[in-house]
Amino acid sequence: MESTNYKVVISELVSQFRKQIKEGEAYFDEGKFKNSLAKYFLASESADSTYRTVANLLIENAPSEAYRGLFLEMISWQLRYYNAQFYYHFSVAMTTVDEQRNEWIARLITVVKMSKVIVNMLLNIPMDRVSEKMKIRIDKLLKDWGEGLVELVERLRLWNVPYQEVAHIIEWARDQGIDF
Numbered sequence: 001m002e003s004t005n006y007k008v009v010i011s012e013l014v015s016q017f018r019k020q021i022k023e024g025e026a027y028f029d030e031g032k033f034k035n036s037l038a039k040y041f042l043a044s045e046s047a048d049s050t051y052r053t054v055a056n057l058l059i060e061n062a063p064s065e066a067y068r069g070l071f072l073e074m075i076s077w078q079l080r081y082y083n084a085q086f087y088y089h090f091s092v093a094m095t096t097v098d099e100q101r102n103e104w105i106a107r108l109i110t111v112v113k114m115s116k117v118i119v120n121m122l123l124n125i126p127m128d129r130v131s132e133k134m135k136i137r138i139d140k141l142l143k144d145w146g147e148g149l150v151e152l153v154e155r156l157r158l159w160n161v162p163y164q165e166v167a168h169i170i171e172w173a174r175d176q177g178i179d180f
Contacts, residue, residue, distance in 0.1 A: 006057050010050060017046035052121050059125050068130055075118060076141050082115035083148045090152070094159065101161075109165045112149065116169055119145055123176055139179075146173050146180030 024039030055075075062068045089111055093104035122138055130138070149170050156163035173180070 006053060010053055013046050013050040013053065017043050017050065020046060048117060051117075052124065055121050056124065056126070059129055062129075065131055065134070068134060072130075072134060072137060075122065076137075079115060079118045079122075079141060079145055082111055082118065083145065085111045086115075086148065086152050090155065090161075093161070105161055112152075112166050112169055115145065116172070119173065119178070123178075142173075142178045143180045146170065146178050149173070150180065 020039045020043035024036045024043060027033070027036035027039060055071075058071050059068060062071065086108060089104055089108035093101050093108065096104060119142060122142060125138065127135060149166055153163045153166050153170065156166065
């Protein structure tokens with residue numbers, strides 16, 4: 001996609017985001033929380049689309065392999081952050097009981113889903129734009145992430161904590177061709 005097309009797409013996504021946030025705030029102020037949450041969800045979808053669009057633009061238009069490598073490094077540390085957060089949230093959950101534990105497990109699931117966004121972005125990197133060395137690095141990142149999820153499911157099972165949502169993400173990852 002040409003840069004001018006990206007500008008149009010990004011502009012439209014940002015406009016959608018701002019509109020959804022404004023409408024979400026209005027519904028929230030009126031006490032219409034179900035309408036508000038729907039608008040905030042749409043805003044988050046617009047933000048995610050914008051993030052992926054900008055990321056693809058950076059990869060496609062990076063002036064050198066070094067810039068692509070730096071961008072990949074940034075993404076890899078975001079994924080590592082989420083992986084560490086899996087275990088942080090799980091550890092906190094195990095120090096709590098009942099409803100508090102359920103809240104922390106729900107947060108854990110949210111972090112896993114957020115990591116899936118990063119993984120999806122890695123899967124969508126145009127491989128014809130990166131070196132063989134970067135392809136190997138991306139594969140290793142994806143493998144490490146998948147192995148971390150498998151380990152997380154094993155620990156959740158061991159402690160009799162619901163794990164089905166994480167297991168579904170593992171299934172999605174395997175369907176995407178991630179080998180772990």
